[in-house]
Amino acid sequence: MIGTIYTETVVYLAPEAFAADVPYQVAIVTLQDGTRVTGRVLGERVTIDDRVEQVELRDGIPYFRRVA
């Protein structure tokens, strides 16, 4: 699935469940059908308007990566 970054943040202070991932990037992504989802960004950091594609779905949460 391809989408566009609507907004993003990099989290430095996390609950214990995610402490090992810090710092990690969370983003709200606008998908091609216009719906929005909150997911994680893997690899290169992204900014608003960047195009991303979903590379994984873990426990119902989408993981995205930047596409050129």
Place this chain on the structure above:
Amino acid sequence: MRPVAIAAAGKTPFGAFPGRDLRSLVVEAGEKCLKNGHVSPSQVEAFYLGNFAGPSFVGQNHLAPFVSTALGIRDVPSTRFEAACASSGSAFFHAFSAVASGLYDCVLVAGVEKMTSQPTARVTEILAGAGDCSGEIKAGSTFPSLFAMIARRHMYQFGTTLEHLAAVAVKNHANGVLNPDAHMRKVITMEQALTARPVAEPLHLYDCSLISDGAAAVLLMPAERARDFTNKPVRILGVAQASDFVALDHKQDITTFPAVRRAAQKAYEMAGVGPKDIQFAELHDCFTIAEIVALEDLGFVERGAGGPFEASGATARTGEKPINASGGLKSKGHPVGATGVAQLCDLVAQIRCEAGDMQLKRNSLGLAQNLGGSGATCVVTILGNA
């Protein structure tokens, strides 16, 4: 509906109090309030308690009778309201409705949170429960990160800057120094705010409110009856609560809170005033960006103009629209369930000219805005001279 007044107010200092439990905090605030109103516990006809997460923070449920009986309030309805950080704002709105309708003549509304007995990572986890735990929270969002994403989008759409955010923190910390009950009475500089460690980019340490213990209470009566108990009743001119989606990604535009706009519109209509008439306000600055968005949603400035308005000094104590003369959640502290009623206590102190070093000159019409979660609940209240 009949006119309703706040006959009395009382609160604890806000801070980290390792030796204090939740119940003792409400008892202190409630007793101060009843004493201030010359009312005995047996005269109270109903008790409304705002509390976000007592069961998680201190392991206690069934909180309202747990604390009201300790105050000596027996037999009467005693109920807890939960609406995240707007819990006591919501308790207040429902108490107002009951008094205005004629159901009760004397109601005590309190708010409390005891947060500092848990480590910060656990507090972050408990607060995250105010978000959508089936989506955004599962993805690793925390409350700072939700507001960080709002800030990013606000910066992108309107050109809001890190300096605009920092200006809110610097101003509220300067105000908090004048508040003897504030959690953090400490002046900070623009440079300190901008170079503090990141919590969730673009938000840094000083963009975030504090983790605090504290309680606050107000006593509501029909306006005519309140005059029998105090020569300084404060009129509730307008109050409204509104709701929206819990999940940030369900919202069309995250740079504005529709619940704030709706609650404000209703409260302004009820009071027969507009944003220009409001002389001072206590706004829900859980994060610096939240105060900027609130200025816009309440109609104090146009959309996108909140950042420059803060940077201009207009919201300082000496400015045209003093915001958070108490120090706000940023410096006064944010025991989440207590915040809504505490804001009202601050308005009452200003209107009664009892605010000490915090006293403002233009003090006869004030507004409080209490936000729950990332905007799923909002309560707006307008108070004035009776």
